[in-house]
Amino acid sequence: MTTPSSPYITPSASTNRLMLNVIIALVPGSIAYIWFFGVGLIVNLIFAIGFALLFETAILLLRKRPLKPYLTDYSAIVTAWLFALCIPMHSPWWLIAVGIGFAMIAGKHLYGGLGFNPFNPAMVGYVVLLISFPVEMTTWYLPLQISADSLNIVQAFSYTLGLVDIQQWDALTSATPLDQYKTSLGLNMMISEIKQSPVFGDFAGVGWEWIANWWFIGGLYLIFTKTIRWHIPVMVILGMLIFSVSFYIVDPDSVASPGFQLFSGGLMLGAFFIATDPVTASTTVKGRLIYGFMIGALIFVIRRWGGYPDGVAFAVLLANMSVPLIDYYTQPRVFGVNPPEDH
Amino acid sequence: MADSVYKFHGGLHLDEHKAESLTQPLQVASLADEIIIRVSQHIGEPNTPVIETGDTVKRGQLLAESSAFVSAPVHASTSGTIKAIEERAIAHASGQKAECFILIPDGKDEVFEQPENSYQKNDLQKSDLLAMIRLAGIVGLGGAVFPTAAKLTTAIKHGIKTLIINGAECEPYITCDDVLMQNNAADIFKGITYLQTILQPEQTIIGIEDNKPAAIQAMQQALADTSLANTRVTSIPTLYPSGGEKQLIKLLTGLEVHSSQLSFEIGILCQNVGTCAAIAKAIDECQPLTSRIVTVTGPGVNNPGNWLTPLGTPVSHLIQLAGGYKVKQPKLIMGGPMMGLTLESDQIPVVKATNTILVLDHLDQPEVNECIRCGSCTEVCPVQLLPQQLYWYSKTHQFDLTESYHLFDCIECGCCSAVCPSHIPLVQYYRHAKGEIWQQRKNTYKSDRARKRHEFREARIARQKQLDEERRQQKREALAKKKAAEQATKATQSDNSPAGQTVDAVQAALERVKARKKAQQVDPKNTSNLTDEQQRQIDEANARRNKTTADDA
Numbered sequence: 001m002t003t004p005s006s007p008y009i010t011p012s013a014s015t016n017r018l019m020l021n022v023i024i025a026l027v028p029g030s031i032a033y034i035w036f037f038g039v040g041l042i043v044n045l046i047f048a049i050g051f052a053l054l055f056e057t058a059i060l061l062l063r064k065r066p067l068k069p070y071l072t073d074y075s076a077i078v079t080a081w082l083f084a085l086c087i088p089m090h091s092p093w094w095l096i097a098v099g100i101g102f103a104m105i106a107g108k109h110l111y112g113g114l115g116f117n118p119f120n121p122a123m124v125g126y127v128v129l130l131i132s133f134p135v136e137m138t139t140w141y142l143p144l145q146i147s148a149d150s151l152n153i154v155q156a157f158s159y160t161l162g163l164v165d166i167q168q169w170d171a172l173t174s175a176t177p178l179d180q181y182k183t184s185l186g187l188n189m190m191i192s193e194i195k196q197s198p199v200f201g202d203f204a205g206v207g208w209e210w211i212a213n214w215w216f217i218g219g220l221y222l223i224f225t226k227t228i229r230w231h232i233p234v235m236v237i238l239g240m241l242i243f244s245v246s247f248y249i250v251d252p253d254s255v256a257s258p259g260f261q262l263f264s265g266g267l268m269l270g271a272f273f274i275a276t277d278p279v280t281a282s283t284t285v286k287g288r289l290i291y292g293f294m295i296g297a298l299i300f301v302i303r304r305w306g307g308y309p310d311g312v313a314f315a316v317l318l319a320n321m322s323v324p325l326i327d328y329y330t331q332p333r334v335f336g337v338n339p340p341e342d343h
Numbered sequence: 344m345a346d347s348v349y350k351f352h353g354g355l356h357l358d359e360h361k362a363e364s365l366t367q368p369l370q371v372a373s374l375a376d377e378i379i380i381r382v383s384q385h386i387g388e389p390n391t392p393v394i395e396t397g398d399t400v401k402r403g404q405l406l407a408e409s410s411a412f413v414s415a416p417v418h419a420s421t422s423g424t425i426k427a428i429e430e431r432a433i434a435h436a437s438g439q440k441a442e443c444f445i446l447i448p449d450g451k452d453e454v455f456e457q458p459e460n461s462y463q464k465n466d467l468q469k470s471d472l473l474a475m476i477r478l479a480g481i482v483g484l485g486g487a488v489f490p491t492a493a494k495l496t497t498a499i500k501h502g503i504k505t506l507i508i509n510g511a512e513c514e515p516y517i518t519c520d521d522v523l524m525q526n527n528a529a530d531i532f533k534g535i536t537y538l539q540t541i542l543q544p545e546q547t548i549i550g551i552e553d554n555k556p557a558a559i560q561a562m563q564q565a566l567a568d569t570s571l572a573n574t575r576v577t578s579i580p581t582l583y584p585s586g587g588e589k590q591l592i593k594l595l596t597g598l599e600v601h602s603s604q605l606s607f608e609i610g611i612l613c614q615n616v617g618t619c620a621a622i623a624k625a626i627d628e629c630q631p632l633t634s635r636i637v638t639v640t641g642p643g644v645n646n647p648g649n650w651l652t653p654l655g656t657p658v659s660h661l662i663q664l665a666g667g668y669k670v671k672q673p674k675l676i677m678g679g680p681m682m683g684l685t686l687e688s689d690q691i692p693v694v695k696a697t698n699t700i701l702v703l704d705h706l707d708q709p710e711v712n713e714c715i716r717c718g719s720c721t722e723v724c725p726v727q728l729l730p731q732q733l734y735w736y737s738k739t740h741q742f743d744l745t746e747s748y749h750l751f752d753c754i755e756c757g758c759c760s761a762v763c764p765s766h767i768p769l770v771q772y773y774r775h776a777k778g779e780i781w782q783q784r785k786n787t788y789k790s791d792r793a794r795k796r797h798e799f800r801e802a803r804i805a806r807q808k809q810l811d812e813e814r815r816q817q818k819r820e821a822l823a824k825k826k827a828a829e830q831a832t833k834a835t836q837s838d839n840s841p842a843g844q845t846v847d848a849v850q851a852a853l854e855r856v857k858a859r860k861k862a863q864q865v866d867p868k869n870t871s872n873l874t875d876e877q878q879r880q881i882d883e884a885n886a887r888r889n890k891t892t893a894d895d896a
Contacts, residue, residue, distance in 0.1 A: 005436060005771050007681040007757030008674070008703060009357070009515075013719065013764035015712045069710060115713030115765075229718070278717040283731055285721075327732075334749045335352060335726040336589060336602035 013226075019074035021227040022273065025218035026081055029269070032214040033085065036143045036207030039153045040089030043160050045081060047096045052080035055104040063109065075114050079103055082122040082274060086266065086313070087129065088140050090151065090159050095136050099125040119320045120280045123313040130313065142174045143207035146198050177205030178265045178309040181256055190253050204263035212268040219272025228276040231288035232295075236271035237262065239296020247304070255304070265310035267299060274312065280320045287323075287330035295319045349597040351590045353723040354582040355758045357515045357681070359554060364518045364640035364647040369526050372637075372650040374421055375660035378446040379431050379692035380406060384654070385482045386489045387413030394444070398425050401455035403631050406444050415490040415695075416480040419446060420633040420653035422453040434677040434694065436774075438687045446655065457629045469499070469541050472626060479625030480632045480695075485509055485586070485615030486678065488696045491622070495541055497607065504610035506544040507595055508535060508619060510551040510558065511579060511586030514679030517699045519636040520616050522649040524551070524558035527620050528565030534619030536571065537626055542612060547574040548595045549616075554581040583681065584756040588613050590725055602752045617698075637693055639665040643673040643702030652693050658700050659689035672705035681757040712765035720759035720769065726752050730759040734769050737776040742783065745776050753777075 033041050056076045060067050070076075083103060087096065103125030111117040130137050144150050149172060151159060158164045175183065177199050184194040194200075201209050222228045244258040261267065266274070275281060275295050282291040295315045302311025383389040388411030394400060400419040408416035423446050431443040467475075477492035508531070512520040524531065535547060549566075551559050562576045579585050579594050589600045592611055600606050606613060617635065624630045633654055640647035645666030652661060658675060662668060675686035677697055686700075693700075720730035728749055736744040750773060759769045873881070 004706060004708065004768065005685065005774065006676075006678075006683050006755075007761050007770065008676060008683070008701075008706060009680050009757070009761045010707070010709050011760075011762050011764060011766060013762065014709075014766070015715055015717075015764045018715075018717065018764055069712065073712065113713065115715050278715050281716070283716050283718040283721060284729065327729075331729060331748075332352075332721075332727045334602065334728055334752050335593075336599055336604075336752060337749060339599035339601060 015075075016073050018227050019078050021222060021225050022078050023074060023081065025221045025227070026078075026085075026273065027218075029211055029214035029218050030081075030085070032211045036145065036211060037089055037141060038144055038150045038156070040141070040151065040156045040160075041084065042153065043156045044084040044087065044089060044091065044096065047093055047160060048080040048084035048100055049077055051097050051100040052076040052083075052104055055101055056109075059105055059109045063113075065113070070113070073114065076104065079108070079122045079125075082269075083125050085269060086122065086126045088137060090139075090141065090156060091136060092162055093160050095129060095133060096160075098132075099129045101125075102128045115279055117279055118323070120274060120277050120316055123274060123316050123320075127313050127317060130308070138175075138179065139173050140176045140179070141172050142199070143205075146206055147172055174199060176265070176309060177208060177260075178303065182303075182309045185254055191256065192253075203257065203259040208265070209263040212263040215268035215272055219268070222272060222276070228272070228278075229288065231285060232276045232281060232292035233271040235289050235292025236267070236275055236296040236299075239293040239298075240267060240300050241296075243297055243300040247300075261300065261303070265303075266312035270295070270299070270312035270316060274316055275319070280316075280323065282323050282326045282330070284327055284330040284332060286332070287326040290326050290330065291319050291323065294322065347597075348577065348579050349594055351585075351593045351725050352727045353725045353758060354584065354590075355723050355761060356581070357583050357761070359581070360516045360640070361518050361521070361554065364516065364638045364649060365521070367646065367648040369522045369636065369649045369651060370664075372652040372656060372661065372664055374448045374450065374452070374653065375656045376447070377426075377657065378420060378423070378444075378448060378653060378655035379657060379690075380417060380420065380444040380446060380655035381433060381692065381694055382407045382417060382428075382442040382444065383409075383414075384417055384480075384488060384695045385413075385415040386487065387411060387415070387493070390414060390417055392428055392442075392444070394419075394425055396425055396427055399423070399449075400425060400446065401453045403457065403633060404455035405631075412496075413490055413493045415482045415488075415492075416478065416631070417444075418480055418631040418633050419444075419455070420655050421446070421448045422451050422455075423448040432687060432691050434684050434686055434691050434697070436684055443692065444655075454630075457631075467537075467540070467626070472537055472541050475626050475629075476622055478631065479621070481618060481621045481625055482632070482695050483615060484617035484621060484635060484695065484698070486682075486696055486698060488694075491614070491618055494607075494612070495538075498542060498612045501607045502610060503542040503607060503612045504545045505596060505612075506535075506538060506542055506547040507591060507611060507613045508547065508549040508616055509586055509588070509591055509613050510549055510555075510562065510616040511591055512555070513552055513581070513583045513586035514681050514683075514699075515583075516640050516701050517638050517679050518640070519638045519649055519698050521555045521558045522638075523620060523636050524555070524616055525561045528561040529568070530620040530623045531562070531616050532565050532569050532571065532619075533623035533627060534621070535574070536569070537622050538614060538619065539571070539574075544612070545573060547571070549574070549576045550579050550585075550591050550595050551576065552581045552585055553578045583758065584725055584754070587725065587754055587756060589754075602749070632695060635693075635695065635697070637661060637697055638699040639702070640699065641676075641702040643668055643670045643704055645669050652697075654693055654695060656693045657689065658686060658691050658693065661693070661700055662689055662702065668702065670702075670704045674703040674706050676701040676703065681761065682755065709766040711767055714763075714765055714767060717764060719762045719764060723758040723762050725756060725758060726754060728753060730769050733776070734767060734772050737772040740779075742776055742780050745773075746780065750776055750780070 053076055057067060060070055080100060083100060103121040107119055107121035107124030108117045180197055180199060181194060199205055203209060219233055223230050240261055241258055244261040247255045248258055282288045298315035298318055299311045302308060302314055382392055388409045390407035390409045392407045394406050401422040402419055404419045406417050406419055425444055426447045427445040430440040433441045473492050473495060481491040482488040483491060510520055510524055549562060559576060559578050566576055577595060584590055585594055588606060592606055593599055598609060600609055621632050634651055636649050637652040638649050639661045644662060647665060650661060650664055675689055676683040677686055678684055678699055680701060683701060714731055714734060716731050724730055732748050733745050733750055753773050755770050757770050763769060
C-alpha cells in the first residue's frame with residue numbers, strides 16, 4: 001500500500017522484544033538449574049537451539065519464506081529453551097533432534113508457522129518424546145548437592161554425543177521427587193515416610209524448589225514488562241491450589257502438600273512461561289481465566305490420578321485444544337450491544 | 344468539579360504533542376493567492392454551483408447549495424473572482440478529485456451583504472434559528488461534517504434531554520478546539536444558548552479532557568458570566584478516544600448508546616465546541632461559515648501553531664505560515680495521527696472538516712510480523728471488540744464472520760494498530776473488510792433486484808401464455824360446441840324434414856340475396872345515357888387500348 005492509512009503511530013512494542021523478554025526471564029531460573037543440576041543444561045540448550053534454528057531454516061527454505069525476519073524473531077529460541085528445560089539432562093543428541101524436529105516441523109510450520117499453531121510447539125515435541133522414549137525421558141539426575149559426582153562440560157558434551165560409556169554415571173541418576181511420590185504412593189507409603197528420601201528439601205524437591213522460585217521471579221518480570229498478563233499464571237496456580245488444598249485437608253497422608261505441588265516439576269515454569277504462550281492461549285480475559293484454571297486443575301488431576309508423575313505438558317495441550325471453544329464462548333460484550341439496563 | 348465521570352473500556356494514553364502548537368497565540372492566516380473551495384463539504388446530498396466562472400464574489404456570498412434536507416451550502420471565504428470551477432485534488436483516502444471553485448482573491452476581503460431577512464433579532468424562534476444555521480452552511484466541525492441543521496431538526500423530533508458539548512479533543516497534536524475555547528469561550532456559550540433554545544435540554548454538559556486546564560478555566564469563567572441553568576463544564580480524564588461521540592456520552596452520562604442507534608434516539612445530542620462558535624457567528628453576525636481554526640503542527644514544520652484560516656486555503660500556504668517544512672520528506676496528514684487522512688500533495692485545500700494539518704517525517708513502515716494473538720489490541724479497544732479475531736477473518740476474507748464479531752461497531756480509532764507488537768495495520772484490514780461487505784451488499788442488492796425483475800418478467804410471460812392458452816381453449820370449446828350444435832341441428836333437420844324442403848329453403852335464400860343485390864346494383868354513371876357520338880369514341884378508345892396491349896404482347 002503506497003498510501004498508508006491512519007493511525008500513523010508506530011507501536012513501541014514488538015514481537016521480537018516480547019520474545020527477548022521471555023528469554024531474559026528464563027535466564028535466572030536456568031542459572032539456578034545449572035547450579036543445582038550441573039552443566040548438562042548448557043549442553044541441552046546448545047543442542048536444542050542449534051537444532052531448532054536448523055529445522056526452522058530448512059523448513060523456511062522449503063516454504064520459500066524469507067529467512068531473516070523469522071530467524072531473528074527469537075521464537076525458535078524460546079521454543080528450544082523451554083524444550084531444553086523440560087527434557088532430562090544428558091539426553092542423547094538424537095533425542096533432542098527428534099523432539100525439536102517434531103516441535104518445529106509438526107508443531108509449528110505444518111500449521112503455517114508462528115501465529116498459526118494451535119499447540120505449544122515445545123510441549124508437542126516434549127510429549128512426543130515422553131510417549132515414544134519413556135526410558136530416556138525418565139532418566140533424571142540427582143542434584144549436585146546430594147550427588148556423589150557430577151559431569152563437567154566436556155563430559156556432558158561427550159555423553160550427549162554418545163562418545164563415552166554411560167555406565168559409570170548410572171549411579172548419579174534418580175527418580176524426580178514427583179516420580180518418587182507417585183511410585184511410593186503406589187506402594188501405599190505415607191507422605192511422612194516418602195519425605196524421608198534425600199531428594200526432598202524444605203517443602204519440595206532439593207534444587208527443584210529453588211528453581212521454581214526463580215521461574216516465579218522471572219514470571220513477575222514478564223508481568224511487570226507486560227510481556228504476559230497476570231490472568232493465566234494466577235489461575236494456573238489458583239487451579240492447582242484449590243484442588244491440592246481441598247484434597248490435602250481431607251487426606252494429608254496420601255496427598256502431597258500444596259506447597260510441594262506448586263514448587264515441584266514444571267508447574268511454575270508452565271504457569272508463567274508455557275501456558276502463557278500467546279499464540280496457543282485464550283485471548284479473551286474471561287477465557288484466560290478459564291484456560292489458566294483448567295491447566296492448574298488438570299495438572300493436579302494428572303499428577304494424582306494419571307499415569308505420569310507430572311502433567312504440565314498434557315494439561316497445556318488439552319487446554320490448547322479447548323481454546324477455540326473457550327474463546328468463542330467468552331467474547332466480551334461489545335460496547336453498545338445489549339447494554340445493561342441500568343448504568 | 345465533583346461531577347461523576349464514568350469509564351469506557353480500553354483506550355490509550357498517547358504522547359500528547361499538544362504543547363508544540365500552543366507555543367504561539369492564535370493568528371489570522373493571510374490570504375493565499377488562490378482559494379480552492381470544494382463545492383460540497385458535508386456528508387449528504389451534493390451541492391450544485393449557483394455561481395459561474397468569471398463571477399465576482401464577496402466573502403459570505405453563496406457559491407453552491409442543494410435543496411436536499413441533508414446538505415449544507417458553501418460560501419465564498421473572501422472577495423474575488425471565480426477563475427474556474429474544476430476538478431481538484433482533495434483530502435480523500437484514495438486520492439480522489441472533486442469539483443472546486445477556484446477563487447482568485449482581490450485582497451479587499453469585502454463582506455457580502457446578506458439579503459434582508461425577516462427575522463426579529465430579539466425574538467428568534469426555533470425555526471428561525473434552524474433556518475439561519477442551515478443558510479450559514481454549518482456542519483459538525485468535529486470532523487463528521489454532518490449538516491448541523493439537519494441533525495438538530497431530527498433531534499428535536501426525538502426530544503433531547505442532554506446536550507453534550509464536545510471539547511475533549513483527544514487526538515494527539517490537535518489544539519484548535521483548545522485554542523478556540525481559550526480565545527472564544529463566550530462565543531461558544533452564545534452558540535450553546537441558541538442550541539438550548541432549539542433543543543430545550545434538561546441539562547448541558549461540556550466535556551473537556553483534563554490536559555487542557557487553560558481551556559477548562561476559560562470555559563468555566565465564560566459559563567459563570569452567562570446565566571445558563573443546568574449547564575456545567577466537566578473535566579474528563581485524558582484517555583484516547585474520549586472525544587468519540589459514544590465514548591464521551593458514556594463518560595459524561597454513563598449511558599451506552601446502542602450499537603444500532605444514534606445518540607439522539609436516547610435523548611442525547613453532541614455538538615463540537617467549534618460548531619457552537621460557528622452557530623453564534625451565524626446568528627449574531629449573519630456570517631456564514633467561511634473560516635475555521637486550523638492547527639498546523641508536527642515534527643515536520645518549523646513553527647507549529649494555530650491559524651484562523653479561510654476555507655479553501657491550500658495546505659501549502661499554511662505550511663508557509665508555519666515556517667515551512669523542517670524535513671526533507673514531509674508526510675502530510677489532515678487530522679490527527681490516529682484517524683487523519685494522508686494528503687497526496689500540499690495543494691489540497693482546507694475544508695470545513697480540516698482541524699489539523701499534521702506534518703510528520705516520512706513514515707518508516709515498520710516490518711509487519713504475524714499476529715501472535717497477544718491480545719494487546721483487545722485490551723485497548725474502546726468498543727471491546729476482539730481485534731485479533733476481526734483481523735483473522737478480514738485477512739481470510741471470511742466477511743460474514745467479521746460481521747458476527749461486530750466489525751461495524753468498530754470506530755476505526757486506531758488504538759489496536761497503535762499497540763500491535765507485530766505492527767499489523769489492523770484498521771486498514773477493517774476498512775477493507777467494511778468496503779468489501781458494502782460492495783457485496785450493493786452487488787447482492789443489484790443482483791437481487793435483477794433477479795426479481797427477471798422472475799417477475801418470467802412470471803408475467805407465463806401468465807400471459809396461460810391466459811392466451813385459456814382464451815384459445817375457450818374459443819376452441821365454443822367452436823366445438825357450435826359445431827356440435829350445428830351438426831345436431833343438421834341432424835335434427837335431416838331427420839325431421841324432407842331434403843327437398845331444405846334445398847328449397849336455401850335456394851329461396853339465395854334468390855333473395857340475388858334480388859337484393861340486383862336492386863342495389865347501380866350502373867356506372869359515366870357510361871349510361873351516352874350519345875351515339877360518345878359511345879363511338881369509347882369504342883374507338885377501347886379498340887386502341889386492346890391493340891396496344893396486343894402489340895406489347
